[in-house]
Amino acid sequence: MHAYRSHTCAALTKADVGQTVRLSGWVHRVRDHGGVLFIDLRDHYGMTQVLADSDSPAFKEVEKVRAEWVIQIEGTVKARDAALVNPKLPTGEIEVYIRDLTVLGPAEELPLPVFGDQDYPEETRLAYRFLDLRRESLHQNMMLRSRVIKSMRDRMWNSGFTEFQTPIITASSPEGARDFLVPSRLHPGKFYALPQAPQQFKQLIMVAGFDRYFQIAPCFRDEDPRADRSPTDFYQLDVEMSFVEQEDVFQAVEPVLRGTFEEFADGKRVDQDWPRIAYRDAALWYGSDKPDLRNPIKMQDVSEHFRGSGFAIFAKLLETEGNEIRAIPAPTGGSRKFCDRMNAFAQQQGLPGMGYIFWRDQGGEMEAAGPLAKNIGPERTEAIRQQLGLGVGDAAFFLGGKPKVFEPVAGRARNVIGEELGLTEKDRFAFAWIVDFPIYEKDPETGKIDFEHNPFSMPQGGLEALQGDPLDVLGYQYDLACNGYEILSGAIRNHRPEIMFKAFEIAGYPKEEVEKRFGGMVKAFRYGAPPHGGCAAGIDRIVMLLADTVNIREVIMFPMNQRAEDLMMNAPSDPTNEQLRELGLRVVPHED
Numbered sequence: 001m002h003a004y005r006s007h008t009c010a011a012l013t014k015a016d017v018g019q020t021v022r023l024s025g026w027v028h029r030v031r032d033h034g035g036v037l038f039i040d041l042r043d044h045y046g047m048t049q050v051l052a053d054s055d056s057p058a059f060k061e062v063e064k065v066r067a068e069w070v071i072q073i074e075g076t077v078k079a080r081d082a083a084l085v086n087p088k089l090p091t092g093e094i095e096v097y098i099r100d101l102t103v104l105g106p107a108e109e110l111p112l113p114v115f116g117d118q119d120y121p122e123e124t125r126l127a128y129r130f131l132d133l134r135r136e137s138l139h140q141n142m143m144l145r146s147r148v149i150k151s152m153r154d155r156m157w158n159s160g161f162t163e164f165q166t167p168i169i170t171a172s173s174p175e176g177a178r179d180f181l182v183p184s185r186l187h188p189g190k191f192y193a194l195p196q197a198p199q200q201f202k203q204l205i206m207v208a209g210f211d212r213y214f215q216i217a218p219c220f221r222d223e224d225p226r227a228d229r230s231p232t233d234f235y236q237l238d239v240e241m242s243f244v245e246q247e248d249v250f251q252a253v254e255p256v257l258r259g260t261f262e263e264f265a266d267g268k269r270v271d272q273d274w275p276r277i278a279y280r281d282a283a284l285w286y287g288s289d290k291p292d293l294r295n296p297i298k299m300q301d302v303s304e305h306f307r308g309s310g311f312a313i314f315a316k317l318l319e320t321e322g323n324e325i326r327a328i329p330a331p332t333g334g335s336r337k338f339c340d341r342m343n344a345f346a347q348q349q350g351l352p353g354m355g356y357i358f359w360r361d362q363g364g365e366m367e368a369a370g371p372l373a374k375n376i377g378p379e380r381t382e383a384i385r386q387q388l389g390l391g392v393g394d395a396a397f398f399l400g401g402k403p404k405v406f407e408p409v410a411g412r413a414r415n416v417i418g419e420e421l422g423l424t425e426k427d428r429f430a431f432a433w434i435v436d437f438p439i440y441e442k443d444p445e446t447g448k449i450d451f452e453h454n455p456f457s458m459p460q461g462g463l464e465a466l467q468g469d470p471l472d473v474l475g476y477q478y479d480l481a482c483n484g485y486e487i488l489s490g491a492i493r494n495h496r497p498e499i500m501f502k503a504f505e506i507a508g509y510p511k512e513e514v515e516k517r518f519g520g521m522v523k524a525f526r527y528g529a530p531p532h533g534g535c536a537a538g539i540d541r542i543v544m545l546l547a548d549t550v551n552i553r554e555v556i557m558f559p560m561n562q563r564a565e566d567l568m569m570n571a572p573s574d575p576t577n578e579q580l581r582e583l584g585l586r587v588v589p590h591e592d
Contacts, residue, residue, distance in 0.1 A: 010046025052098040070105035127567040166201035178222035188584035194220035202240040206532040231564040240534030278436040287411025292484030293430035295418030311375040325400040333395040334358035358395035437477040440470040457491040490535025
């Protein structure tokens with residue numbers, strides 16, 4: 001018999017009754033039933049109930065064990081009485097009578113319990129992550145993550161992609177976030193960087209003549225943390241293809257992601273139709289470039305109904321060019337109580353409030369109520385109702401000003417309205433490709449033109465498109481949104497040096513600066529670069545959606561806390577003087 005176990009804690013069934021077996025694992029919990037001690041013994045695979053009574057030679061040893069001790073037992077498999085069968089466990093028809101017990105690893109008093117899913121402070125959970133990971137829900141999340149990555153990898157290979165690895169120690173990247181710098185011992189005063197993404201390398205792989213690349217790639221960015229983003233590192237399904245247009249990338253990636261979601265959706269519906277929505281339309285309709293399409297609410301521009309109206313605030317706003325009034329329809333939200341609640345929400349977001357109209361039944365006739373309705377009169381109110389397609393029992397909320405300023409709040413309000421009114425379908429994964437991103441934006445204060453999105457996207461229309469108004473130039477850039485999260489971003493690349501130089505020149509970057517910062521890629525493009533494009537899908541965020549959690553740290557094995565600290569390994573830490581001397585560095589005290 002094996003030194004530690006003949007079976008795992010999920011393997012024994014009724015067919016094993018009468019066998020002598022050896023099991024090893026953690027003591028999940030101990031129960032004393034009047035002289036009979038029951039232990040739920042747990043390992044990576046599952047749980048087996050083991051027991052000892054006063055006749056067992058191991059009884060005194062069993063009395064000593066406590067939760068999370070690691071033990072080995074040897075005993076006889078017995079069938080449970082029919083009334084005591086546990087149908088929730090694969091091993092629920094049997095139990096093991098202990099004849100011998102060996103303590104392999106005693107445990108001190110636990111700083112947090114493993115049994116159950118009690119809420120504990122995140123700082124405690126992260127400091128003792130090795131215990132936290134023993135909890136069933138988190139353990140299952142990590143197994144889900146592993147299976148999702150395997151599924152993606154298999155699907156990519158089956159789709160004709162080849163997996164390559166790119167460097168981890170490299171030069172500073174143009175991805176837009178802060179780099180993690182690595183000092184060089186052999187080249188004092190110079191620094192490597194951890195890659196924010198394999199962006200330049202995967203493009204060089206295309207220039208080198210390979211065709212369909214992918215990688216489960218680690219990426220490193222010194223970013224401020226959010227619930228859906230790690231502050232230090234993350235993993236992405238990185239993809240690049242040669243001789244493709246935008247639609248080719250969509251057709252290659254959709255089956256991989258759709259199939260992965262279908263495999264792990266756990267009963268939720270996975271949308272088959274993934275609409276293409278222009279960036280500007282997404283901002284107008286949803287107030288976001290990562291809309292949650294489970295919510296059917298679509299915002300609309302209703303500026304014309306307020307221009308010159310009796311509602312002075314909006315009428316005055318519309319006298320300034322570029323200002324708009326947007327309406328957020330709220331089907332079934334037609335009560336003053338709900339409208340007041342949403343008005344309070346807007347105030348919590350830093351706005352004075354939100355105007356609203358709601359329609360109610362008044363003596364068998366429909367009546368528009370609310371301050372806005374009184375100010376603009378019945379004719380304009382009715383025109384708004386018809387445009388929005390609303391009726392009795394419905395409401396509409398209104399925000400105005402510069403769209404870029406109020407759109408984020410409008411988008412959040414749309415989400416809250418959908419949730420509160422039960423309009424958002426919970427058991428569904430809804431996807432949308434966001435396309436036609438503008439390449440440039442104008443600083444409202446300085447008037448300077450700069451890049452709004454990825455500067456390496458091929459402009460739609462190529463070099464000719466760059467001769468006109470920069471604010472009209474769209475890029476072959478795209479994101480994939482799912483349930484309100486961006487889960488993928490990509491582009492058809494600008495592979496022509498002359499177009500790249502012109503694109504950067506418009507944003508104020510001379511040719512010399514481009515050569516200096518991106519010289520390796522520009523040089524490669526001069527030696528025969530194929531048209532190419534690709535994308536990267538965020539694995540952590542995808543697993544977060546599939547695990548039905550809103551905190552990305554719940555699907556990362558060893559995450560940092562909100563301050564980008566590893567509480568378990570005490571990182572970041574102070575370097576030793578010897579390390580600093582070897583690297584030719586000195587630490588300058590930070591001035592507040």
